[in-house]
Amino acid sequence: MEKTEPNKTKNLKEYLxxxxxxxxxxQDPEETQYPNGKYQLKGGAMVNAASFNYEASDVFDYATVIxxxxxxAHLQLDTESSVEDIEKRLSISFHTAIVEPYKFGSGYEVIFNETFADENIAILPNERDELKVVK
Incomplete structure (x- = not known):
């Protein structure tokens, strides 16, 4: 994972x-939203964070946000927009974030808090729900 270069666009916020x-x-009404989602990290620690899914907009086709x-803390976007366009639309700088191509389609994964990088999470809130159903 690599951090992006400092953005030259002025007046962008550090966080959203x-x-x-x-x-x-x-928010996408077809998806379950997790305003107090429970994330199990690798190593067993539990962290509560809000996770929401958003419908298509002028900047993305779909987004999952933590x-x-x-x-x-974490932004997963299905989009054809450039990183610069996304920053401008959100009015937030990615200069301290890790930006990677999205693994499952076009778009990006933007990590502001490395706790929520995929490789640090053992169980997502929706997977916890699935485990409850199986038991």
Missing amino acids: IFDECNAMFK FYEGKL
Whole structure:
């Protein structure tokens, strides 16, 4: 994983909070939202974080977003937009984030808090729900 180069665009915020994101985008009513999702990290630690899925917008076709302690921690976007366009639309700088191509389609995974990088998570909130159903 590599961090992006410092963004030269001025007036971008360092972080985005849930209320700002929710004002910009519509949550997907077809998906389960996790306002207090339980993440099990590799090593067994449990972390509560909010996880939401958003419908198509002018910047992405679909997005999954994790907020930890009220701030954007992880962003997974299905999009044809460039990284620069996404930053401008969200009004947030990715200069301290890890930006990687999305593994399952076109788009990006943007990691602001490495706790929520895929390789650090053992069980996602939706997987916990699936485990309950199987038992």
